[in-house]
Amino acid sequence: EACPRTELIAGSDVRQDVLDRFGERYGVAQAHRYIDYRALLATERPEIVSIATQPEQRAEIILDAVEAGVRALYVEKPLCASVNEAYRIRDAVRANSVALNMGTNRRWQPGFHAMRTAIDGGAIGTLRTLVVYAAGTLFNTTSHWFDATQYLASDAPPVWAHAWLPGSEHLVVDDTVTDEPNASGAYGTQTGVTVHFLRSPRPNDIEAIGDHGAITAWGAGTSFTMRARPASGGAWTEGEFPTYAHTSSTLHLIEDLVGALDRGDDVTAGGIDVAVTNTELIFGFIESFRANGSLLMMPPEGSTARFHRSGFKARTPTFAT
Ligand SMILES: NC(=O)c1ccc[n+]([C@@H]2O[C@H](COP(=O)([O-])OP(=O)(O)OC[C@H]3O[C@@H](n4cnc5c(N)ncnc54)[C@H](O)[C@@H]3O)[C@@H](O)[C@H]2O)c1
Structure with a gap:
């Protein structure tokens, strides 16, 4: 179920074959597919980034995304690979008022x-x-x-x-x-x-x-x-x-991020503190x-x-x- 408030503009994976399958499946043109996620951040200037690598790679990518000016992050669980990484992410996200939800659906x-x-x-x-x-x-x-x-x-x-x-x-x-x-x-x-x-x-x-x-x-x-x-x-x-309604938890998570951007406020259900x-x-x-x-x-x-x-x-x- 797609969120009408978001538009998928680019994607990155270090594996070219996976990146191409992703692009073909979700209609992301070749020019917007990146092996290097830093090039994606610098070129596309996305508002929202989803980080669905394994946890060992996640902290570095989150910190780079915050540094690049991203406004909201949908990060997969678990947040990262150590408590110290979690605290570094919390400090960066708070300092830059970035909305963050973790995929604990x-x-x-x-x-x-x-x-x-x-x-x-x-x-x-x-x-x-x-x-x-x-x-x-x-x-x-x-x-x-x-x-x-x-x-x-x-x-x-x-x-x-x-x-x-x-x-x-x-x-x-x-x-x-x-x-x-x-x-x-x-x-x-x-x-x-x-x-x-x-x-x-x-x-x-x-x-x-x-x-x-x-x-x-x-x-x-x-x-x-x-x-x-x-x-x-x-x-x-x-x-x-x-x-209760049988609606998509992923959609609600994303809507929570969009709501935070609309209001210029934090998310209402998840957030960095529960992820930490x-x-x-x-x-x-x-x-x-x-x-x-x-x-x-x-x-x-x-x-x-x-x-x-x-x-x-x-x-x-x-x-x-
Ligand atoms: N919320 C859920 O219900 C749910 C369901 C499935 C998986 N997950 C989580 O999602 C994460 C990914 O799971 P998966 O099974 O898809 O893992 P995976 O290992 O199959 O996929 C991770 C992808 O990240 C890519 N990658 C690694 N480093 C990268 C980098 N620097 N730049 C760009 N791409 C990079 C890899 O090439 C790989 O294709 C895990 O943390 C997992 O726990 C959550």
Whole structure:
């Protein structure tokens, strides 16, 4: 679904074949395809840039885009490859009033918005616990669930974290995370919500549990169910989850950026601060593991770990016909 307020004017990829496939698919003429993204920034002077490389390349490209005068950034998750990179991005984005949203889509998905509205409206009583059942890796997938749980807990700052990396212990070599680890663990928010990450074959189900009810987002938000105690008291029974529109979260994310440019203000749903918190949670888990799974106070400001996969190769994209 295209955003009527945006126009795709140029693209860049270091691989010529991928760049050409991209250009042909999305109607970007040869003259506006760039191997060198810096040439794109200098020549095209885009207002909005989307950065969908792997996280190891992202910080440098974001900083160059900000330096080149870009007004808004749609960056893929995870934000970058270390806490220090996240802080450098935050400083640059703030100093230049650049709007930034990270592609953790549930934050812009109407079903999760309805879930948060129901929680905030007291449908399950005071929120106490969030549980994520998933089997994905820390950077690629858990970054989504850190953000979804941040969002459901009203973006209350995390105050502690503890974690372990089951079967992935060998991937942390001194300061380097050499490949995508599996992670289990928990973090707690300033508002007293505890968020548990349980490695499980359940496909990205997220449960919000309050004093007198629970809401479950099934399969990354494919559907939602609610159980709660009636106002009159008694046992928890099946409740009616509010209806919501099935519209594109990516479109809403982009509209949020466009709205920020229209108003000359910041985005309303995401923003740099939640993207930085997301990075702090990723590295909070890693630093807790490095400290033998002990409880770590957040944020992990002294974190020296960096994600760097030496043997990683970009996949060859496939296109739906
Ligand atoms: N939000 C979502 O649901 C979602 C879904 C899929 C992927 N992602 C994220 O998107 C990112 C990319 O994922 P992918 O599977 O497409 O990765 P990929 O490795 O297949 O693609 C990355 C592309 O970036 C290009 N690239 C690398 N350095 C570059 C540079 N300096 N200039 C220009 N191009 C450069 C590579 O050649 C490659 O084509 C990851 O961070 C991933 O987590 C998010």
